[in-house]
Amino acid sequence: DKAGYKHFMAKEIAEQPSVLSNALNAYLTDDGIALPDPGIDFTKIERLTMVACGTAYYACFTAKYWFEQLAGLPVEVDVASEFRYREPPIVPGTAALFVSQSGETADTLAALRYCRDKADHIYAVVNVPDSSIARESDLALPIHAGVEIGVASTKAFTCQLNVLLLLALKAAVARGKLTPDRRDEILTGLRALPGTFNAALDRDEVIAGVARKLAEARDILFLGRGLMYPLALEGALKLKEISYIHAEAYASGELKHGPIALIDKHVPVVVMAPKDALFEKTVSNMQEVMARGGKVCLITDAEGAAAAGQDVWRVIQMPKVPDVLSPILYALPAQLLAYHTAIAKGTDVDQPRNLAKSVTVE
C-alpha cells in the first residue's frame, strides 16, 4: 500500500521521521543506550571488521568514521564480495559486524560464515529479525525501519546509520573516549533528529527543481570529505540505480588526482558539505570545479550557504545539526535528488531495470 504516494520510494523517504523516532525509542533510555542481551562489551573489542553490500556497505563506511573518531576503535570495512574471497586474516580481539536490510544477501551471509570460527563475536544490524544473517549472528540488532519495498534503499539506510551511531556512542563511552557533555550533545541532537528530518522534507520542491536540471546530464559527480564522503558514494549509487545517469563519487581531496579532468559545463557536481571543520577545504575544491565551468550544487547549512559565495549554481540548504549527525540528515537530499531526477526521466522508480530488492545469489 503506497498510502497515497506515487511510489513506494516516496513513501519510504517520507516515513523516515516516524521510523527514526521508533528506532530511537527502541534503543534510547533515560540514562543511555540499551542493547538487547547479550549486549556488546566494547572494552574487550580491539578492532571491528564491518562487511556489507551496496547501500548497507556505505552505512558501514560512514560508521567507520564514527567508531574511529568517537571511540578510537580501529575499523576495517569491505564489500562482502571482495571480503569473502580475499579471506583476510582475522586477528584475536576482532568483532565482525554485518549490515543487511534483507538479512539474506548471499555475499554478506558468506562473509559472515567465513568469520564464524575466526572472529571473537559476530554481530548483525538487520531490518528482518528472522533473516539468515540475524539467525547466524551472536547478536542481531534490528533497525526498526519497517518493510522496505522500493529497490532503492532509503529508510533502511538512515535507520542503519542510526543503530551504528548508537553503537559507536556505546563504544566511545565504554572506552572512556566521550565526555558526558559531548555524549549529551549528540544524544540531544539524535532525539531531535526526527523533527529535524521532518523540517528538511520541505526542501522537496527546491530539490525537484535541481533534479529537473540534473536529468539533462549524462554524467554527474558527487564530492564529500570526511563523514560526507561515504554519503557522496551513497548519493551517486542512488542516482544511478533509479535514473540510469552515470554518477560517480570521490573524496573531495581526490579531485585533483584525476577526476577533475572530467569537469566542464556539462558535468554537474553535487557537493555535500555542512559547515564543519573540513568545510573550507571543500570550498577550495568547489572553486577548482567552478573555475573549469563545472556547475556546483552545494548541499549545506545556512552558514555554509553564506560562506560559499555567489558562483555556486544551486544551493540546497539543510537545517543545522551536530556534525556527527550530518550523514543521517544529508541522506535525505541525496535520496530526493535521485527520486526527482528519476521522475524527470520517467524511469521506473520502484523497480529499476536489472535490479532485485534482495540479492540472494552471487
Ligand code: M6R
Ligand atoms: O539487503 P541488503 O542490505 O543486504 O542489500 C544490500 C544491497 O543489495 C542494497 O543495499 C542495494 O545496494 C540497494 N539497491 C541500494 O539502494
